[in-house]
Amino acid sequence: MQKSIKHSAQCSGMTITGKFQTAVTFFPAPPDTGIVFIRDDLPGKPQIECRAEYASADSRWTSLMKNTIHIEHTEHLLAAITGLGIDNLKIHLNSSHVPVVSQFSCHDFTNALLQAEPVIQHLPKKYLTVTKPQWIFDSFTFEGECYDNILIALPAAEPTFTYLLDYPNKQLPTQLAHYKLTPDSNFVSDLSPARSYIMDFEYDLVEGLIGSMIDQCLVLSNDKNNKLRWDNEPARHKLVDLLGDLATIGIPVKGHFIGIRTGHKTNIRMAKKLIEAFGGDCR
Structure with missing residues (x-):
């Protein structure tokens, strides 16, 4: 079955460039929503769905870009979501960067999602x-x-x-x-x-x-x-x-x-x- 979280949780830290503090906040999402990033810092709060068509990478990190809106350094956050089997989530950001946590591991993201209490939903998981x-x-x-x-x-x-x-x-x-x-x-x-x-x-x-x-x-x-x-x-x-x-x-x-x-x-x-x-x- 699909899975989301019961309530919100947040992770914060420096950007991967070390230039400023940034944060992500996880919110529950209905079945079949998927993983959706939301840029709260931009007018209209544009969304970027987690899809391969929006993904790009260099030798150091992975990013998502839809039109001119981008999310930098997504791999560790998405690994935590995958590792916990979570399917539906809305992720609000206050900048273009996912924060660096726990020495570039995904441990803090994992713990935050566990504190948000993963919950089973009523529709079958899709693969x-x-x-x-x-x-x-x-x-x-x-x-x-x-x-x-x-x-x-x-x-x-x-x-x-x-x-x-x-x-x-x-x-x-x-x-x-x-x-x-x-x-x-x-x-x-x-x-x-x-x-x-x-x-x-x-x-x-x-x-x-x-x-x-x-x-x-x-x-x-x-x-x-x-x-x-x-x-x-x-x-x-x-x-x-x-x-x-x-x-x-x-x-x-x-x-x-x-x-x-x-x-x-x-x-x-x-x-x-x-x-x-x-x-x-x-x-």
């Missing part, structure tokens, strides 16, 4: 179902060498996510994370605390993008003891990003997603491809 394999191939260059990455979607009875993290320079050891989103799984403890991270050699580049918010990042180096919450915390956070990016489809997806060295751009390309392939058969 986009992967009925035949789909894939996105891409590549990147590192130190003059070309490396492949791939995101595969396979038919599966439950939403399932696997990520293989494999850096060419092995500054992080190759690691695997796997998660099946079922009523018995525990997103709150298993994925939502997984923090975003950067490598030490990226520090200056990322600081130029996000300024003071670099202090919230987990900075990893093979020259020091990285205090991780799990040995595979970086791969787990890649699953958080994958869940959040695929949520731009607008409804849950039944399939097994296997990512190898992939990121936001690949995830959003897959979301758009799945809508094109299976969007007319949502049930």
